[in-house]
Amino acid sequence: MTLTFQTKAQGPKVAYLFPGQGAQAVGMGKELYDNSAAAREVFDKVDESLGRSLTKVLFEGPEDDLRQTINAQPGIMAVSLACVKAMEENLDLDEMPQPIVMAGHSLGEYTALAVSGVLDVADTTKLVQMRGQLMQDACDQNPGTMAAILGLDQMALEEVARETGVWVSNINTAEQIVISGDRMGIAQAMDLAAARGAKKVIALRVGGAFHSGLMEPARAGLVEAIESMDFHNPTVPIVANCTGDPLNTADSIKEELVAQVSGCVQWKRSVDYMMGTGV
Structure with a gap:
């Protein structure tokens, strides 16, 4: 079954913001898994898509394993999506916040793909894991x-x-x-x-020189992975990391994801734009 997210709610108008790598902690998401059927469905779908138990690493660690890019990135994405589904499960339509824009810091931009319907959860998970592997390979090739x-x-x-x-x-x-x-x-x-x-x-305690020219080796593989997937126009504009401008089409989002892997994250510009929308 395909998981979808409610973006046509009737509650207060807000921006959805999703965190990037570095937000991980052993045990994150466990309370959601135990107490929300909707959140549990997200975690199960992510495990199924990866063909392995990411939830075991999330809930039990060890920390060194969770810190690895190939686990941290899909793990943070999974918890973010589970939070959204748990909120939907517990709020009526007129209480549910209505996102009029979305943004995510680096990895978080991929979480926004799933919530805005650009990709389904399964494909987003696979793309995030591929991105993580490509970035790790680039780190091995160009340490930083x-x-x-x-x-x-x-x-x-x-x-x-x-x-x-x-x-x-x-x-x-x-x-x-x-x-x-x-x-x-x-x-x-x-x-x-x-x-x-x-x-x-x-x-900073990081595994590489992310968002720099040292990540260029990841670009070709990321282009190939993106082009293999069926992208849709977002139901809610996604504010681009690289420009701070809203993205409304599948093609513009593809271009952003490729540029972002070695480009500067213009988070201040993104936040300034979102504040200008009145959220």
């Missing part, structure tokens, strides 16, 4: 890392990136920006950013 820079504006940080050979990879707020690159370049960029007035520089 990431760092968060606080208190330095985008223009100044872009200059630091040019001088050290790294990439600006996530613009989360005006003064919370993430950079990606090889380990030596990131170390140099952190020192240079601190010298130029950054309030704080934080090395």
